[in-house]
Amino acid sequence: MRRRHLVQLAAATIAAPSLSAFAQAFPAKPIRLLVAFPAGGPTDITMRSLADNASKVLGQPVVIENKPGAGGTLPAQQLQTTSADGYTLAQIPLGVFRLPYTTKINWDPVKDIAYVINVTGYAFGIVAPTDGPIKNWNDFVAYAKANPGKLSYGSTGTLTSPHLTTELIAQKLGLVLNHIPYKGSADLNQAILGGQLMAAADSTGFAPLVESGKLRVLNTWGEQRLAKFPDAPTLKELGIDIVQNSPFGIGAPRGTPPDVVKKLHDAFKKAMEEPSYVQSLARYDMLPIYMDSAQYARFAQETFQREKALVEKLGLGKPQ
Template identity: 30%
Template sequence: MQRRGVLAALAMSGLAAPALLRAQPAWPSRPIRMVIPFPPGGTTDILGRYLAPPLAAALGQSVVIDNRTGGNGAVGVVETLRATPDGHTICMSISTLITQALLTRQPYHPIDDVTPILHLANVANILVVNNAMPIHSVADLITHARANPGRLSYGSPGIGSSVHLSGELFAQAAGIQMVHVPYRGGGPALTDLVAGNLQLMFGNASSTLPFVRGDQVRPLAVTAATRQAYAPDLPTIAEAAFPGFAVSEWYAMIGPAGIPPPVVERINHEIMAIVGTPEGRAKLLDLGAEVVGGTPADFAAFLRTDMTRTEALIRSAGIRVE
């Protein structure tokens, strides 16, 4: 019998498990590379850099942040999925893992080529405008946009992001025309908004809250289905104008397909030990992120469901690559 057949037979009897576990090299055996597929300053980077130090302490190896930008997150995802699936390369990914695969011809499948590790958090967006704009409410924005068709521009981290989808769905619901300006990340778009090169943005809460708290932009509403604890006075867009309006971005840890399950479970466990406590949840909430958590299997099931939902949303919004 071939060696593989012998191992399979032993595994069936339960005799091979201890030997196989001893044969696996210790993990981690070197620093962990955490790929961030967006520039510094955006929500993905903020969350990744928050996790890196305590994760390094838990694993006994340094966690090195590697910003690989471009393609609305696709460049960093591709870099991750090409890595050896041993758990030493992971990626803080977002919803664009799916939208980029649906909207463009990326060299990966967002489910088959991915090891789902953890659905970390959901982050709603905050509708903000430049402080110089004569707009102080959602109603003001709609009125101004209707009086100035095509003259308002809003930024996003890229086509298919929740920031972009929020703008497209809002414009569709309001019957207005706005110009979408995609950037390489949320940080650069927010910088241009403050400078007056953009008029508004549906910015991810984690990266936008510091600008709101610093009075650098004017907040109008949140895209979540309910009001958010980090900004309880801000209405939802559903309250202010369009019942049923709700958009958020999910943030998750992934790796290339084939990472050994014990390694996947260890990473999942250690990250949840950081964010799953009351203190950890409060910290992420202060950053505008609501912890989701769950097992790798939970996240795998979510990915399959979200791919179907996102495909329908893209069709309904008529989104195309620009």
């Protein structure tokens, strides 16, 4: 018995440095960061800035791969079939926490993701073409009431925050709208400029089109007005008690070693603090929203419960 104990102790002593060495050696190759929206939109542009900064800290490239579609949930789903070694990471938009309530999945968004760090959130609003019939929010509401189901608006996907928040606004005001989903801001902008939509709900990827005079902002969804669009009222100012900024961050597969998660967290936190990243966010009226790994995991749990209530309220849950 004593001899067996000594052999086991010796084996544990040999194994311990190898695990430590793995953590110290990480990363030994490029890291993939899966982004939930298409290239060229505000999410892609800001995440590329963050990835470039993190690459310098980690000493290995952090390579962006765009995985648009499915309401921004494809990267999180891909984590479920990926090695838990820290070399594949994913952007985690809020839509991930709605998945079990809207579709059948065999994994848990809270338990089956290692939450690394929250990095930012969106500034949202509703816009309309400047040459269209809707000149302000009162026009939007009046048209929708007079023409139930005929006011077409686009979003960046079914069950994304722009879609659900707009439907919640409509429910509060007794409106019936015609929702048309797109894969991301770039596609949505093309559709509204092409005359296919009367309005669009999005993060401020619409900013360049507003600044060029092609779109006008009907409202924004933050706690305060956006500095870039000081004339656009918040939902609260319009009597609608909603604030939406949809924080998002970075996750890894469940079971990723804690030392690796910490190394990733520390690198991305440093990357968030670089002026280049802060400037890229400011371009879209976004701000750094930092949560460490423990805070982000708690946020995931709380959001999971809150999103269940929202989906049920809107009657968008999966059939029983």
